[in-house]
Amino acid sequence: MVSKEKYVVKKICCIGAGYVGGPSMAVMAEKCLDINITVVDISEERIKRWNDKNIDNLPVYEPELAEIILQRRNKNLFFTTNIKDSIKEADMIFISVNTPTKLEGFGAGFASDLTWVESSVREIAKYANGHTIIIEKSTVPVKTAKIIKTLLNSNKSEDSNCERTFSVLSSPEFLAEGSAIKDLRFPDRILIGGDDLDGIESLKILYKKWIPEEKILVTNLWSSELSKLVANAFLAQRISSINSISALCEVTGAKVNEISNSIGTDNRIGSKFLKPGPAFGGSCFQKDLLNLVYLCRYYGLEEVANYWENIITLNNWQRKRISKLIVEKLFNTVSLKKIVILGFSYKPNTNDTRESAAIYICQDLISNGAKLLIHDPQVSPIQIEEDLGIRQSNNIHDERKGSWMFIEDIKNAANQSDAIVILTEWEFYRQLDWRSITNIMRKPSWIFDSRSVLKPEDKKNTQVNYWEIGQGYDI
Ligand code: NAD
Numbered sequence: 001m002v003s004k005e006k007y008v009v010k011k012i013c014c015i016g017a018g019y020v021g022g023p024s025m026a027v028m029a030e031k032c033l034d035i036n037i038t039v040v041d042i043s044e045e046r047i048k049r050w051n052d053k054n055i056d057n058l059p060v061y062e063p064e065l066a067e068i069i070l071q072r073r074n075k076n077l078f079f080t081t082n083i084k085d086s087i088k089e090a091d092m093i094f095i096s097v098n099t100p101t102k103l104e105g106f107g108a109g110f111a112s113d114l115t116w117v118e119s120s121v122r123e124i125a126k127y128a129n130g131h132t133i134i135i136e137k138s139t140v141p142v143k144t145a146k147i148i149k150t151l152l153n154s155n156k157s158e159d160s161n162c163e164r165t166f167s168v169l170s171s172p173e174f175l176a177e178g179s180a181i182k183d184l185r186f187p188d189r190i191l192i193g194g195d196d197l198d199g200i201e202s203l204k205i206l207y208k209k210w211i212p213e214e215k216i217l218v219t220n221l222w223s224s225e226l227s228k229l230v231a232n233a234f235l236a237q238r239i240s241s242i243n244s245i246s247a248l249c250e251v252t253g254a255k256v257n258e259i260s261n262s263i264g265t266d267n268r269i270g271s272k273f274l275k276p277g278p279a280f281g282g283s284c285f286q287k288d289l290l291n292l293v294y295l296c297r298y299y300g301l302e303e304v305a306n307y308w309e310n311i312i313t314l315n316n317w318q319r320k321r322i323s324k325l326i327v328e329k330l331f332n333t334v335s336l337k338k339i340v341i342l343g344f345s346y347k348p349n350t351n352d353t354r355e356s357a358a359i360y361i362c363q364d365l366i367s368n369g370a371k372l373l374i375h376d377p378q379v380s381p382i383q384i385e386e387d388l389g390i391r392q393s394n395n396i397h398d399e400r401k402g403s404w405m406f407i408e409d410i411k412n413a414a415n416q417s418d419a420i421v422i423l424t425e426w427e428f429y430r431q432l433d434w435r436s437i438t439n440i441m442r443k444p445s446w447i448f449d450s451r452s453v454l455k456p457e458d459k460k461n462t463q464v465n466y467w468e469i470g471q472g473y474d475i
């Protein structure tokens with residue numbers, strides 16, 4: 001049952017136990033000890049892993065997450081597949097389900113697929129009881145709240161005697177993976193969009209338990225929904241901008257890190273998000289840009305759509321550029337060459353591989369006949385197999401075609417290898433004994449450092465060729 005008292009929230013349900021639902025509710029539970037929080041999911045396997053006694057088996061890896069789960073799980077934080085009861089009992093429901101790019105039908109390849117948002121809302125409409133505040137935490141196209149309201153108002157409760165009302169708010173999530181717990185504990189801002197002042201106040205009361213009030217911004221629904229897409233578009237734009245300049249540096253003798261440093265000291269530009277790489281990955285930048293492009297086209301703004309679409313074009317080009325240059329430097333053939341890949345996640349400190357540049361670059365190298373030895377401290381071989389769509393080989397030496405194997409011992413893998421390609425800047429890779437690794441490679445050997453991991457002293461007095469992203473040489 002739900003409290004009728006204005007503003008008071010005692011029970012929260014979060015639909016979606018993924019990279020957002022899990023960590024965001026863990027921090028909410030840590031900061032709101034008087035509130036019971038239930039995270040629900042349709043995936044039994046995911047829920048089983050959130051409840052696993054072996055804390056190393058959580059479905060999401062984030063620094064400091066396991067500690068919070070150990071402290072709050074089964075106290076005021078619960079994970080279950082019992083969606084019906086959790087919705088019934090909740091005063092407030094966060095929708096944190098996936099909103100991927102549509103693969104088929106109208107808008108395929110651009111628009112957001114709202115199947116999972118809609119199914120969550122239909123469940124809420126069926127089981128909610130009394131007054132329920134519903135919060136869109138998933139990233140959605142602008143105007144989705146209107147669809148949610150229509151779905152709620154046109155569907156009856158399964159209990160015909162129950163009276164219920166809804167308040168629909170938007171409060172998008174801005175956490176970045178790998179730093180999710182820090183971002184949730186100390187966010188730059190919290191955005192709340194809506195027109196129901198009581199609902200907004202209830203949510204504000206929760207956030208004010210650990211976030212200064214001046215960081216809680218209130219807007220109308222559409223500004224809040226659109227701000228999320230625009231924030232990701234601006235961040236992605238900076239990466240494509242610096243990646244484009246990395247290519248120009250390489251042919252002119254300029255150095256991209258010096259450029260980032262010099263432009264970043266201009267307060268108006270700022271120093272963040274100016275690191276070049278093998279292309280941005282992650283589940284959101286590309287999908288949110290595509291969605292923005294779709295919305296612009298939908299509203300007839302073709303030039304605006306084209307402008308934002310170019311950021312994705314540049315990102316795809318950057319990945320391909322790196323695959324091609326690896327092949328070129330290795331005498332235009334990688335066939336049967338042994339190449340060690342360091343890093344498969346799309347950024348460090350996460351086990352997430354969605355849209356990781358490593359997937360595309362590894363596929364390119366395998367299709368050119370390379371034998372890859374892939375290492376990542378958090379990504380499992382099963383995940384890599386799924387991402388590459390190519391089975392792991394038992395023994396790459398026996399294969400007469402491109403293949404891959406997961407490795408744990410980097411030094412052993414480097415022995416007689418032709419190249420090492422660094423794709424994710426895990427801190428662990430900076431600490432490797434690069435001198436002894438490079439000594440045992442087959443000559444002439446190459447290191448391709450797409451994340452500027454190696455320090456100048458790592459490269460001194462070795463007989464290896466280096467390519468570092470955005471590093472031009474005097475020509
Ligand atoms: P995810 O795929 O990791 O998790 C979504 C979960 O929702 C899945 O476990 C899925 O089984 C579950 N689900 C789907 N429909 C359901 C239903 N009807 N009932 C119960 N469970 C259901 O996705 P994510 O990375 O957590 O992203 C969620 C949303 O948050 C997306 O809109 C994304 O754009 C946005 N977002 C993601 C991040 C991020 O860093 N991953 C950051 C900010 C915003």
Ligand code: UGA
Nearest residue numbers: 173174175176177273274275276277280281282284346347
């Ligand atoms: C990004 C945003 O930073 C979050 O604010 C947002 O909430 C989230 O998307 C989302 O909506 O999902 P995330 O994708 O987890 O977070 O990670 P980022 O740190 O933004 O990195 C994204 C990609 O850009 C990574 O592949 C990273 O390696 C790359 N990147 C980032 C660079 O190549 N250079 C940089 O300077 C920064």
